[in-house]
Amino acid sequence: MNNVAPPVAELLEFIAQDSCTDEQFDQLALRLFAYQYGASAPYRSFCQRRGATVRNVKTWSDIPAVPIDAFKAMELRCEPARPDERVFMTSGTTRADMRGRHFHPHLAVYDLSMTRNFAARVMQGTPRLPMGILFPDEVAMPNSSLAHYLALAKSAFGSEGSRYFMSPQGIDLDGLWRQLEEAERNGEPYALLGASFSFVHVIDALRREGRAFRLPPGSRILDTGGYKGQSRELPLDTFYAELSALLGVPRSLCINMYGMTELSTQFYDDGNATVPSVKSGPHWIRSRLVDPATGRTVPAGERGILAHCDLGNFNSVNTILTEDVGAPADGGFLLLGRAEGAQAKGCSLAVEEFIQSARS
Amino acid sequence: MNVQRVEAGYLPGLSSADVQWQTLPFEQDGQRVDVAVPVLTAAQMQALALRVKRASAQHLKTMTVSEIITIIDRAIARLLDPNDPLRRQADALLPVVTGYDADMVRLGLTGLLKTFRAPQLHRFVAEDFANPKVLDSFQPAIKGGAVRAYGPQLLVHSWAGNVPALALWSLICGLLVKAGNVGKLPSAEPLFAGWFARLLADVHPPLADCMAVVWWRGAGDDDASALYAQADTVVAYGGNDALHAIQRRLPVTTRFLAHGHKLGFGVVSAMALDAQKAPALARRAAWDVMRYDQQGCYSPHVFYVQRGGRVPPRQFASYLAGELSNLQHRFPRRAMDLEESAAVAKWRQSIEWQLPADGADALIGDPDSAWSVAYADAAQPLMPTALQRSIVVAGIDTLDEVAPLVAAHHDYLQTAGVAATPEELYRLAEQLGAAGVTRISAIGSMSVPEAGWHHDGRFNLLDLVRMTEIEQSAETAADPFAPYEP
Numbered sequence: 001m002n003n004v005a006p007p008v009a010e011l012l013e014f015i016a017q018d019s020c021t022d023e024q025f026d027q028l029a030l031r032l033f034a035y036q037y038g039a040s041a042p043y044r045s046f047c048q049r050r051g052a053t054v055r056n057v058k059t060w061s062d063i064p065a066v067p068i069d070a071f072k073a074m075e076l077r078c079e080p081a082r083p084d085e086r087v088f089m090t091s092g093t094t095r096a097d098m099r100g101r102h103f104h105p106h107l108a109v110y111d112l113s114m115t116r117n118f119a120a121r122v123m124q125g126t127p128r129l130p131m132g133i134l135f136p137d138e139v140a141m142p143n144s145s146l147a148h149y150l151a152l153a154k155s156a157f158g159s160e161g162s163r164y165f166m167s168p169q170g171i172d173l174d175g176l177w178r179q180l181e182e183a184e185r186n187g188e189p190y191a192l193l194g195a196s197f198s199f200v201h202v203i204d205a206l207r208r209e210g211r212a213f214r215l216p217p218g219s220r221i222l223d224t225g226g227y228k229g230q231s232r233e234l235p236l237d238t239f240y241a242e243l244s245a246l247l248g249v250p251r252s253l254c255i256n257m258y259g260m261t262e263l264s265t266q267f268y269d270d271g272n273a274t275v276p277s278v279k280s281g282p283h284w285i286r287s288r289l290v291d292p293a294t295g296r297t298v299p300a301g302e303r304g305i306l307a308h309c310d311l312g313n314f315n316s317v318n319t320i321l322t323e324d325v326g327a328p329a330d331g332g333f334l335l336l337g338r339a340e341g342a343q344a345k346g347c348s349l350a351v352e353e354f355i356q357s358a359r360s
Numbered sequence: 361m362n363v364q365r366v367e368a369g370y371l372p373g374l375s376s377a378d379v380q381w382q383t384l385p386f387e388q389d390g391q392r393v394d395v396a397v398p399v400l401t402a403a404q405m406q407a408l409a410l411r412v413k414r415a416s417a418q419h420l421k422t423m424t425v426s427e428i429i430t431i432i433d434r435a436i437a438r439l440l441d442p443n444d445p446l447r448r449q450a451d452a453l454l455p456v457v458t459g460y461d462a463d464m465v466r467l468g469l470t471g472l473l474k475t476f477r478a479p480q481l482h483r484f485v486a487e488d489f490a491n492p493k494v495l496d497s498f499q500p501a502i503k504g505g506a507v508r509a510y511g512p513q514l515l516v517h518s519w520a521g522n523v524p525a526l527a528l529w530s531l532i533c534g535l536l537v538k539a540g541n542v543g544k545l546p547s548a549e550p551l552f553a554g555w556f557a558r559l560l561a562d563v564h565p566p567l568a569d570c571m572a573v574v575w576w577r578g579a580g581d582d583d584a585s586a587l588y589a590q591a592d593t594v595v596a597y598g599g600n601d602a603l604h605a606i607q608r609r610l611p612v613t614t615r616f617l618a619h620g621h622k623l624g625f626g627v628v629s630a631m632a633l634d635a636q637k638a639p640a641l642a643r644r645a646a647w648d649v650m651r652y653d654q655q656g657c658y659s660p661h662v663f664y665v666q667r668g669g670r671v672p673p674r675q676f677a678s679y680l681a682g683e684l685s686n687l688q689h690r691f692p693r694r695a696m697d698l699e700e701s702a703a704v705a706k707w708r709q710s711i712e713w714q715l716p717a718d719g720a721d722a723l724i725g726d727p728d729s730a731w732s733v734a735y736a737d738a739a740q741p742l743m744p745t746a747l748q749r750s751i752v753v754a755g756i757d758t759l760d761e762v763a764p765l766v767a768a769h770h771d772y773l774q775t776a777g778v779a780a781t782p783e784e785l786y787r788l789a790e791q792l793g794a795a796g797v798t799r800i801s802a803i804g805s806m807s808v809p810e811a812g813w814h815h816d817g818r819f820n821l822l823d824l825v826r827m828t829e830i831e832q833s834a835e836t837a838a839d840p841f842a843p844y845e846p
Contacts, residue, residue: 049712069706073713292698292705294727305702323706325698 004038006078006314007031008109011284014311015112020283028311029060029286032318039078043317046070050295061288065295065307065321068262071100076316079105088145090261102145102261102316110264113312114149115156117282121268122222122255123157126189129220131162132179134171134194134202145261146225150193153222158191171198173205180213180247189218192247196223196256199243200234206246214248221249224257236275258335262320264312267332280332284311287333289326303327303336363392366453368550370557370573371398373411379404382577384547388456388695395457395550397575402582408572409542409590413514415569416540421511424496425485428535431564433478438559440473446555454524458549459694460652465524468651471808472525476532480811485536487812488821495537495825504832509825511537512593512615518606520597521548522655528556529815530595531571535560537824542587545575579605593617593824617823619816622657622774625664625742626803627762627788628676629780633669639679641779644804646683648777649731651807653694654747657816658775658799658806661745662752664762673755677735681724684731684749693730693749700748707746708732742766759784763791770796774816777803 007028014020014028034054037044043066047053050064057063070076071090086107090100104110123129133150141147154162165176183190199221206212221243234242244251252271258279259266265285269277281287288297289304298304306326309319325336365383367376381396400408420428438444442451450469455462474480485492489509491499498506515534519527527543531553534541543553554573561568576583579602588594588606593615596606603618610616626648632641648660663680665673696704711723711734724733731749739761740754756762759780766773773796778785789800798817799809814820839845 046712067706067709069709070713073710292702293696295705303698305698323702 004035006035006039008314011109011311011314012112015109015116015282015284017283025283025286025311026059029063029309029318030057032311032314033057033063035314036078036317040076040317042070042074043076060286060309060319061297063309063319065290065309065319066317067321068100068260068323071102071262071316072098075101075103077103078315079103086148087143088148088261089143091144100261104264105315107148109312109314110148111152113265113282113284114152117266117268118153118157120282121270122153122191122220122257126218128157128159129162129189129191130160130183131158131191131193132176133162133164134166134176134192134198135164136166137164140166140168145259146195149259149266153193166198171201171205173202176202177211180215183215183219184213187216189220190215191220191222192249193222195225196239197225199223200239203234203239203242203246207242212246212248218253219247219249220253220255221247222255222257224259236272240272240275260320260322262313262316262322263308263310264314265310269332276334276336278329278332279335281308285309287326289328289333290321292321295321301328306333306335361387361390361392363394364453365394365396366551367396368545368554368573369398369575370554370561370571371400371408372415372561372569372572373408374398374400374404382575384550386457388459391456393453393456397545397547397550399576400574400583402586405574405583405586406590408574409514409587411569412540412542412572413590416538417513419566420535420540420570421538423538425492425536425538426482428538429478429481429485431560431567432476432481432532432535435556435559435563436473436476438563439556440470440477446559450525450552450555453551454549457551458521458524460524461691461694464651464691468523469525472528475809475811476528481532481536484812485821487814488819498828498830501829505835506830508828509537510828511539511825512591513540514591514593515539515541515824516587516591516594517541517543518594518596518598518602519543519546519553521546521550523652524549525552525556526597527553529820530597531556533595533820533824535571537821539593539824541571542591543571543573544580544584544587545573547575550575585609588614595619595824615823617818619657621772622816623742623744623769623772624656624658624660624775624777624806625662625766626660626777626806627759627780627792628663628665628803629759629778629784630666630669631781631784632779633666633671633676635670638669638671638676641803642676642679643683644802645680645777646687647804648806649680649684649749649751650687650691653749654745654751656807658801658809659747660751660775660777660806662740662742662754663777663803664739664754664756664765666759667755667757673753674735674737677724677733677753680751680753681731681733684725684733684751685729688730688749696748704732704746704748704750707750708734739765742769759788760791762788763795766792766797767795773797775799775801775806775809777801777806779803 037047037054047064052064082105086104088102131154133154135150136147138147138151165172240251240254243254251273254272256269257266265281267279267281269279286309288307290307291298292305303325306322306324323338326333327336380399382399384395384397386393439447441447451466454465493499494507494509498508501507517530531541531543545553557571557573588609591614594610595617596603597619600620603620607616645663665676667673722735725731734752736754739756742765745751776792776797778788778800780788
């Protein structure tokens with residue numbers, strides 16, 4: 001077995017398949033693990049400290065999950081840096097050295113993963129739709145994986161006339177209203193995509209102006225990313241009730257994407273008629289719920305921290321440990337929110353609060 | 361499962377049926393306690409506050425401090441008796457509610473109660489008032505004239521639940537200055553304060569209406585505002601956000617005494633590190649880490665250990681790890697929820713990423729153990745750990761290095777545990793005091809503050825009172841009006 005080069009060709013082929021068996025998933029996961037174990041010294045020592053070696057990792061769930069903090073602390077990459085690589089960075093703090101970085105020597109795997117999955121879960125058989133994007137483009141945010149994701153959605157699935165509604169001043173609301181009016185008039189389904197907090201601004205603006213739209217049947221909304229302090233926080237149920245009421249899109253076509261800079265594959269739900277909705281991914285990503293202290297899978301039925309084994313992550317690490325609390329559900333998992341670090345109950349100081357107070 | 365239902369709080373003048381109750385469920389090792397906490401309307405809260413004010417003016421403000429101490433001492437004696445029914449209830453329920461090990465709670469509670477016996481309380485008062493009688497009547501002032509101290513009519517407490525029975529500190533302070541007391545229970549430990557109020561009323565019935573113990577959801581609503589509006593002084597424990605939220609709703613004339621989050625650390629001189637003394641010191645240090653799983657404001661996060669002794673800092677870290685491992689058998693760590701567990705894992709991993717390739721042993725204790733010791737060879741600025749018995753041992757060359765390492769967190773400093781020679785102790789105390797430290801204790805005593813300590817460097821009692829002075833001019837001017845004057 002050649003563990004010196006990344007198994008890119010196999011990955012592309014694997015993603016192009018319609019499904020896979022457990023054995024097939026394990027085989028490629030272990031192949032990728034062996035490659036990354038050999039190619040990345042920090043990853044190797046991380047695994048060794050946990051007693052995980054190429055010899056005793058027998059199945060994808062044996063692969064140690066690397067906490068996403070590691071993407072901040074070090075360069076997790078297998079191939080040497082190259083001038084034309086793409087680097088996706090986590091948002092948040094302005095200090096570049098405190099942002100998580102995910103290095104992509106090329107985006108062939110990322111893009112195939114995104115388009116295969118998007119076609120199935122968002123387009124649902126429709127080849128193209130007119131799209132409105134409520135997020136900055138790739139020129140404005142070259143290091144944002146979400147900007148790339150949305151640009152790819154627009155170029156691969158947007159029909160003519162698809163456009164961004166983002167300016168340096170914020171959302172171009174007037175332009176957006178005109179576009180939505182036109183969609184109402186011509187009766188063609190329309191897709192509105194963007195960050196969750198952008199939709200909160202849209203909701204607020206519509207409420208303020210006392211307006212509402214009835215988008216044609218088949219229209220859909222895709223939101224992602226949570227609010228991240230960029231808008232007021234709405235309870236999920238209120239959020240989708242408002243979206244549906246103000247834009248005329250049924251909640252079953254208000255889809256939420258759960259993605260991370262540290263991954264190369266996204267999760268979707270099948271609409272948000274009920275919340276929290278069940279999230280699931282394609283056959284090249286598998287998730288488990290772990291006890292963060294030990295990294296072991298929690299007993300069946302219990303809540304845990306989500307760990308994802310994403311075969312699309314060929315250059316960083318295939319398995320990451322998130323900070324998201326999940327619960328098992330039929331066909332996927334429920335996302336219960338972020339483990340924000342425990343709040344100290346009284347006078348002692350917890351790390352998160354301390355860091356917050358040091359910033360303020 | 362064995363489910364027990366307990367009514368919390370203490371509401372003189374209100375019967376159970378008069379108020380709404382909310383249940384806070386607690387579960388530990390197959391035992392379940394449903395604590396019912398009262399939810400009062402704004403009108404009920406206001407009436408309660410008035411009742412407490414009125415009763416304390418009548419019954420508490422007319423007692424002498426010594427009489428009050430006698431009553432508190434009798435209540436404390438009851439609680440110190442292991443066979444007293446209330447004490448047995450506390451020993452049985454507090455571990456379930458707080459999750460702390462039962463023996464840890466029992467020992468901790470006894471230690472805490474001992475600081476509130478009569479001799480300790482007299483010392484407590486004497487610590488703040490050169491002449492304690494100033495709380496009872498006008499006393500001659502040194503500059504001339506006379507002076508008397510008055511406690512608040514209504515002292516409102518907002519307690520934290522990180523350490524069981526924490527409410528005792530401020531409630532007893534309030535009683536010593538003869539204030540009417542209304543305290544808000546913390547949801548994390550909603551039992552002890554109500555029990556103590558009821559016990560005091562039992563020991564001395566006239567006190568029954570001088571205190572109340574209430575609860576409200578989150579930061580409170582109209583109910584909380586109704587209470588705060590009646591308070592002349594508010595003492596609150598908690599995070600800065602919570603404290604700020606309280607402060608915002610107080611009238612500017614209300615005195616606000618806040619005890620925010622704090623960060624403790626220890627310093628070990630090379631002189632304390634010979635082959636005999638170092639292991640014993642590590643044992644005491646481990647106790648400070650173990651008590652209440654580091655949730656106290658006084659709990660240590662980092663031990664700065666000087667190089668050059670017979671036992672090097674890395675060795676001290678090993679001793680500390682060994683002792684924490686031993687203590688885990690006697691006083692197992694509280695079961696952590698997912699968020700706490702994630703925080704500990706995140707902290708451990710953040711250290712792991714910083715390790716040099718050969719620094720594999722800097723993180724002592726595997727992820728499965730209920731404690732972690734991180735060793736850093738280079739001096740490190742003070743940073744909080746993930747608590748839950750996670751501690752940093754950092755090597756230093758001289759004790760003078762410590763103050764600059766902690767000074768940046770001036771507002772968060774409180775306790776420093778020190779093991780050093782007398783000369784070093786005073787030199788270090790000067791530096792640490794200037795940096796913001798308010799309490800220096802022996803290592804092993806960090807988590808057991810002594811009676812009469814100045815919490816966060818403030819005067820526990822003096823801060824609660826207002827002084828009224830009769831100036832000498834008034835006294836002199838009065839003389840000619842006496843009937844016996846010619």
